[in-house]
Amino acid sequence: MECSHVRELLPEYALGTLRAGDVPWVREHLTACAGCRKETAELMEGVEAAAALATAEPPPELEDRVVSAVARAAGRRARRRRAPVAGLLAAALLLALGWGAAMAGRAERLGDEAETARRVAAEAAREFGLFLEDLSGEGVREAGLRSTTSSVAGGRAIVFDSDVPGASDWALVIVGGLPEDEGPYRAKLRGEGGSVRIGRLWPSAEGRLAAYALFGAIPGDQEDVVVLDGDGAVVLKGPLEPR
Amino acid sequence: MAPIPDNPGRPPRRITGMRSTDAHEGPLTPDAERDLVRRLISGDEEAVRILYGRFGGAVYGLGLRLLGSPEAAQELTQDTFVAAWRKAAQYDPARGRLSTWLMVIAHNLGVDRLRRESRRPLAFVEDVERLAGEVVEAEGRIVDRLAAEEMLAVLSSAERRLMGLAYYRGWTAREISLHDSIPLGTVKTRLRSALIKLRRAHGWKREL
Numbered sequence: 001m002e003c004s005h006v007r008e009l010l011p012e013y014a015l016g017t018l019r020a021g022d023v024p025w026v027r028e029h030l031t032a033c034a035g036c037r038k039e040t041a042e043l044m045e046g047v048e049a050a051a052a053l054a055t056a057e058p059p060p061e062l063e064d065r066v067v068s069a070v071a072r073a074a075g076r077r078a079r080r081r082r083a084p085v086a087g088l089l090a091a092a093l094l095l096a097l098g099w100g101a102a103m104a105g106r107a108e109r110l111g112d113e114a115e116t117a118r119r120v121a122a123e124a125a126r127e128f129g130l131f132l133e134d135l136s137g138e139g140v141r142e143a144g145l146r147s148t149t150s151s152v153a154g155g156r157a158i159v160f161d162s163d164v165p166g167a168s169d170w171a172l173v174i175v176g177g178l179p180e181d182e183g184p185y186r187a188k189l190r191g192e193g194g195s196v197r198i199g200r201l202w203p204s205a206e207g208r209l210a211a212y213a214l215f216g217a218i219p220g221d222q223e224d225v226v227v228l229d230g231d232g233a234v235v236l237k238g239p240l241e242p243r
Numbered sequence: 244m245a246p247i248p249d250n251p252g253r254p255p256r257r258i259t260g261m262r263s264t265d266a267h268e269g270p271l272t273p274d275a276e277r278d279l280v281r282r283l284i285s286g287d288e289e290a291v292r293i294l295y296g297r298f299g300g301a302v303y304g305l306g307l308r309l310l311g312s313p314e315a316a317q318e319l320t321q322d323t324f325v326a327a328w329r330k331a332a333q334y335d336p337a338r339g340r341l342s343t344w345l346m347v348i349a350h351n352l353g354v355d356r357l358r359r360e361s362r363r364p365l366a367f368v369e370d371v372e373r374l375a376g377e378v379v380e381a382e383g384r385i386v387d388r389l390a391a392e393e394m395l396a397v398l399s400s401a402e403r404r405l406m407g408l409a410y411y412r413g414w415t416a417r418e419i420s421l422h423d424s425i426p427l428g429t430v431k432t433r434l435r436s437a438l439i440k441l442r443r444a445h446g447w448k449r450e451l
Contacts, residue, residue: 011434016351017415037338044343046438049445050410051346053394056304062317063299066324067291073325074286202359
């Protein structure tokens with residue numbers, strides 16, 4: 001990609017409003033181009049100046065809330081390092097690699113779009129890995145989402161069915177490579193007894209779309225996860241499997 | 244560095260009191276930033292407090308502006324510092340200052356939330372120029388109103404409006420182009436010139 005084209009997009013990249021699909025290749029260009037990196041750094045400083053314009057005095061109690069929130073997050077990380085979850089993380093990463101390899105084969109035919117989808121899926125799997133580190137493995141099911149068409153899109157879903165009284169169940173879906181103009185996309189859990197809505201997929205970072213939902217209790221007969229396009233057609237699908 | 248002579252009718256004014264810089268013993272050196280990040284990664288409470296002391300006001304103010312309520316701004320502030328802790332290992336000083344990195348995290352979280360909730364800030368921001376007055380009156384304790392006014396003075400009215408829509412409402416260049424009936428290329432050019440001018444004005448402030 002030529003610098004002139006990238007530079008046209010850099011103000012929006014710095015402002016964080018660049019179209020999600022353009023972010024990965026702009027970032028890729030920046031890793032290889034010192035000139036564009038310099039321009040980006042300067043624009044970022046302009047963004048920082050814009051942020052400074054809105055500086056306001058927060059309520060006094062907010063500092064302790066922030067410190068406590070970070071301490072809680074750090075505490076969770078420390079606890080899970082002691083938990084026997086290395087296998088879960090390794091499995092998640094292996095699954096990611098497997099999916100990435102499949103996508104790499106398509107990349108040869110479909111070029112950058114597939115490469116973007118592969119990278120998004122691998123990153124999604126890494127994020128799942130972080131979630132999985134927090135779990136014991138009980139009640140966790142996962143689905144690799146494959147396209148039902150010739151699309152290069154794909155993704156991953158994870159469902160947590162807690163057996164702790166009062167604790168919430170949840171589902172998380174992250175996908176990449178879906179065409180922007182065929183949304184909005186929605187994710188569902190499907191089973192013999194019907195479907196359960198996870199929710200609309202929203203743009204996340206680097207071309208990803210994501211949805212998550214908390215449930216009082218997910219019906220136990222859910223068999224797969226599907227993603228539907230704006231017309232209600234299933235575009236991604238994957239069976240839920242125990243981890 | 245002198246301010247951009249974009250507004251010859253107003254003499255340069257000394258800007259003071261921006262919390263993220265001179266309210267806390269001057270800007271951090273690159274070594275100090277690296278040390279702070281190392282301590283953040285290890286979950287050092289004091290490092291979190293230092294980071295918050297320097298940038299909490301900027302993050303909170305950005306949240307107020309983006310999301311329109313003190314409650315949402317507080318949540319955004321909390322989420323930003325937790326995200327900074329999670330991502331701290333990815334921070335690369337060679338790619339930018341710590342403050343820039345943190346504010347990008349805050350802005351991305353804020354814009355994501357705006358889009359997710361499909362709502363606009365309660366305080367409708369037509370123009371960045373209103374910043375200098377609104378937040379002061381709402382909060383009563385903005386660190387330095389003059390600093391904001393001086394910074395905004397370097398922008399043309401068209402640039403101020405575009406920055407308001409892009410940064411404080413999270414609109415894309417295409418959305419702005421359609422909304423304001425301005426060619427897309429013009430929007431991009433004005434956004435770039437606005438950012439460069441703000442950077443220079445901000446740099447001048449830091450050197451005082």
